Amino acid sequence: MLLNFLYCAALWIASPLVIYRAARFGRYRRGVRQKFLGLSREDLEFANETRKLSGSAPVAWFHAVSVGEVNLITGLVRTFRAAHPDYQVVVSTSTDTGYDLAKSRFHDLPVFFCPLDFTWSINRTFATLRPRLLVLAELELWPNLIRFAGQWDCRVAVANGRLSQRSAKSYRRFSRLLSPTFARLDWIGCQESSYAERFVACGARPQAVAITGSIKFDDAPSTRDTPEIHRIARWAGVDPWHQVLVAGSTHSGEEAIALQAYQQLSAEHRELRLVIVPRHKERFDEVAKLIAAAGYQVRRRSEKLSPSDHWPADTVVLVDTLGELQHWWGISRIAFVGGGFGARGGQNMLEPAGYGSAVCFGPNTQNFEDIARRLIAAEGAVRLQEPGELLRFAERCLNDPPAADSLGLQAREVVAAHRGATARTIKQLSRLIAAEQRPDVGRETARAA
Numbered sequence: 001m002l003l004n005f006l007y008c009a010a011l012w013i014a015s016p017l018v019i020y021r022a023a024r025f026g027r028y029r030r031g032v033r034q035k036f037l038g039l040s041r042e043d044l045e046f047a048n049e050t051r052k053l054s055g056s057a058p059v060a061w062f063h064a065v066s067v068g069e070v071n072l073i074t075g076l077v078r079t080f081r082a083a084h085p086d087y088q089v090v091v092s093t094s095t096d097t098g099y100d101l102a103k104s105r106f107h108d109l110p111v112f113f114c115p116l117d118f119t120w121s122i123n124r125t126f127a128t129l130r131p132r133l134l135v136l137a138e139l140e141l142w143p144n145l146i147r148f149a150g151q152w153d154c155r156v157a158v159a160n161g162r163l164s165q166r167s168a169k170s171y172r173r174f175s176r177l178l179s180p181t182f183a184r185l186d187w188i189g190c191q192e193s194s195y196a197e198r199f200v201a202c203g204a205r206p207q208a209v210a211i212t213g214s215i216k217f218d219d220a221p222s223t224r225d226t227p228e229i230h231r232i233a234r235w236a237g238v239d240p241w242h243q244v245l246v247a248g249s250t251h252s253g254e255e256a257i258a259l260q261a262y263q264q265l266s267a268e269h270r271e272l273r274l275v276i277v278p279r280h281k282e283r284f285d286e287v288a289k290l291i292a293a294a295g296y297q298v299r300r301r302s303e304k305l306s307p308s309d310h311w312p313a314d315t316v317v318l319v320d321t322l323g324e325l326q327h328w329w330g331i332s333r334i335a336f337v338g339g340g341f342g343a344r345g346g347q348n349m350l351e352p353a354g355y356g357s358a359v360c361f362g363p364n365t366q367n368f369e370d371i372a373r374r375l376i377a378a379e380g381a382v383r384l385q386e387p388g389e390l391l392r393f394a395e396r397c398l399n400d401p402p403a404a405d406s407l408g409l410q411a412r413e414v415v416a417a418h419r420g421a422t423a424r425t426i427k428q429l430s431r432l433i434a435a436e437q438r439p440d441v442g443r444e445t446a447r448a449a
Helices: 002-025 032-037 067-083 096-105 119-129 143-151 165-173 175-183 193-201 215-219 227-236 254-268 281-293 325-329 350-355 366-377 389-399 401-417 421-434 441-448
Strands: 059-063 088-093 111-113 133-137 155-161 187-190 209-211 243-250 272-278 297-300 315-318 334-337 358-361
Touching (some): 032 111, 059 067, 067 088, 067 133, 067 155, 067 215, 119 143, 143 175, 155 193, 165 175, 165 193, 187 421, 215 350, 215 421, 227 325, 243 254, 243 325, 254 281, 254 389, 272 281, 272 325, 358 401
Parallel strands (some): 088 111, 133 155, 155 187, 187 209, 243 334, 272 315, 297 315, 334 358
16 A cells, blocks of 8 residues: 555656646557556457457466567567467557557557556456466566565566666665565576676575576577568668668767768768667657758658659658667668667667677667677677767778678677577576476565565
8 A cells, every 4th residue: 555655646746747748749648547447358459359368278478668678578479479379478568659569569469558556456457367477578676566466376577687787776775665576576587697686686586586698689680681671771762882870769869969970971971871760759750850950851751652762862761660670770881879878778789780780889888788798899889988989980880891891790790699598588487387386485485575
């Protein structure tokens, strides 16, 4: 009840911002009943009515917060279903963009908005689904969600677990409240050892923590020869002589960095073209105005335009659609991964690395610290310390193609060397659901705390 009160107080304090964003950007409007009241049988939507949940088959619930996590679990869910055809799989997400992408990725599975962490909404959702397994992507630590899982005899696993130093410090500040939540986790597959150590320091049981590596390496592409990339190339009018700079998953301020670099580079390198892919859809119009203000024509991906046989240098492509960034990286010669300039902590740089692009990103990559460190150590990527370095990096790549090729080759080798986390995760999940009892007395004690 204390948590319910705290959540209500937090929502009340944040309500002016929530109302503004709902009115201005249309956020938070969808799935309100599922979020506040929990999931009911009537809420479940099925693309194929023959796949309705039955009372006899066990249910595995995969939760992915937003677009990045949905991308992460796509291969994991596919592999899990192949390994456990007897299980029914449902997928939840927390954001509108994550929900839309999940509906397209898991078109034959029930997809719903995850309930907020109120006791009544969580309990109703468990009563509806009665899952045997709950898999959280990376970390979505909600005390009631994890506590009620134990009460409904549902094992809880964290896949591709990561815990930054800053987040761990915040969790430990409220250790009396959150340590029992960490202790209730049945299994945590961490991307690397430092994350594992932080989970244990926050209260997770050491025997429940394992190092699997990052699933993102498995999800990274390995070839540009795909139908999706060919379609994009035809739509944009990319010829073999084009050099394409893709600025992807950009946050506020980073589009301007890319535009400033492009303005100077394109004067000398007439073959260079620029693609900008903002991270958040509510910024699409803002970025379009920014491109126009810089003196360029805007070719928006969402517009009903026919494929082009020519991409002029005065036109910048704005990708204002969801779920396509991975394929746009596939036409990039130079990849500027956003999120590193500012407090965001970076975005996934493995997709352009898998294609063998010359990859760069800003100084703050705490959300992907292990991946960034591995790429840099292998000379497969470059960390930019200040915005002006993007110009110098791209200029080196354009003036010295062998150097750009070497960056891409090393990046691909790093990706290839670290694949296998999905298989290791599925193996541990299989062991978890095969167990007839909770792992040990300590876990029971933690659940009862």
